[in-house]
Amino acid sequence: MRNEKGFALILTLIVTALMVAMAAELMHQVYVDTSISRNFRDGQQASILAESGIAAAKSMLQMVVPSRQYTSLSDMAMLATLVNRSDETGSIKVTVVEEDGKINLNGLVQPNGSYEPNTLKVLKRLGTRIAHPVTDPKAWDNLAAWMDPNSPPVSGGADTPYYQTLQPPYKARKGKLATIEELSMVKGFTPEIIADLRPYVTVYSQLTLTSFAKININMAPKMVLAALSDQMTDSLIDRVVKEHQSDPNNPFKAVGELSKVPGLETIANELPGMIDVIGHTYRITAVGQVRDSARTVDAVVRISGMSGMSGMSGILSWREY
Numbered sequence: 001m002r003n004e005k006g007f008a009l010i011l012t013l014i015v016t017a018l019m020v021a022m023a024a025e026l027m028h029q030v031y032v033d034t035s036i037s038r039n040f041r042d043g044q045q046a047s048i049l050a051e052s053g054i055a056a057a058k059s060m061l062q063m064v065v066p067s068r069q070y071t072s073l074s075d076m077a078m079l080a081t082l083v084n085r086s087d088e089t090g091s092i093k094v095t096v097v098e099e100d101g102k103i104n105l106n107g108l109v110q111p112n113g114s115y116e117p118n119t120l121k122v123l124k125r126l127g128t129r130i131a132h133p134v135t136d137p138k139a140w141d142n143l144a145a146w147m148d149p150n151s152p153p154v155s156g157g158a159d160t161p162y163y164q165t166l167q168p169p170y171k172a173r174k175g176k177l178a179t180i181e182e183l184s185m186v187k188g189f190t191p192e193i194i195a196d197l198r199p200y201v202t203v204y205s206q207l208t209l210t211s212f213a214k215i216n217i218n219m220a221p222k223m224v225l226a227a228l229s230d231q232m233t234d235s236l237i238d239r240v241v242k243e244h245q246s247d248p249n250n251p252f253k254a255v256g257e258l259s260k261v262p263g264l265e266t267i268a269n270e271l272p273g274m275i276d277v278i279g280h281t282y283r284i285t286a287v288g289q290v291r292d293s294a295r296t297v298d299a300v301v302r303i304s305g306m307s308g309m310s311g312m313s314g315i316l317s318w319r320e321y
Helices: 001-065 073-083 117-129 139-147 180-185 193-202 221-229 234-245 253-262 265-271
Strands: 091-098 281-290 292-304 314-320
Touching: 001 073, 001 091, 001 265, 001 281, 001 314, 073 091, 091 265, 117 139, 117 193, 117 221, 180 193, 221 234, 253 265
Parallel strands: none
Antiparallel strands: 091 281, 281 292, 292 314
């Protein structure tokens, strides 16, 4: 009898332990499923918030830009402030950057495959000033050849026959760059060079069919201003930034005002057709957050209403992560 009672006790303990383990596993599974469901819901809500931030910023740009004669850094900051929101549901944080303050890589090659001379000069200057300079003397020729529809390319740079020798082999685009990242496929452009160039170049800014893609001097970073002319000294650049870009009440309202900045009189005469005081292409980045879940939408939009500009209006690029 004692042995039977002892066996029953042991069996009871084993069954109890199994039931406790099953209950713990069930509770853990319920917790995991609930967490997954909650995170999915929060992620979806964060995505919707980010998309709404893009839509709101785009709508404001469409209302404001067509009626303006100039745009400035203060305009972008004010627009982002109007869109940013935070409440018990979640938050939206928006930043707006005008792409027309950058150098358009796609402006390097004209429709006939020849260089756009001013774009080449500006890119070469920029390439010497970045932290990891463009040292390959044929790098810009290679980029021109990558985009040039002619075979062989007018620039004489590396073309499809060269890229076919690589592993894996691939072909030159023979058209405009679709993204900055595409530079990594062009001979002479290392990851370090591309990272250094990224803040100062674009593939989206307003681009006429046969001339330089104008740069909005109200938005241009210091490195872009420096690349406009060999005579742009650091002191002149600082003056432009301090007196016009940093002062919300004193942006350049017309291209001719550049010649009124002391020291820039001669340089201003070199830049007709290269600079502007307004842009129409914008990169909007919106971050939506709900509790611990965040989603980011990065979109490039072009505001309609330009005449003589190539490319479509509306959303040019959309990326969510």
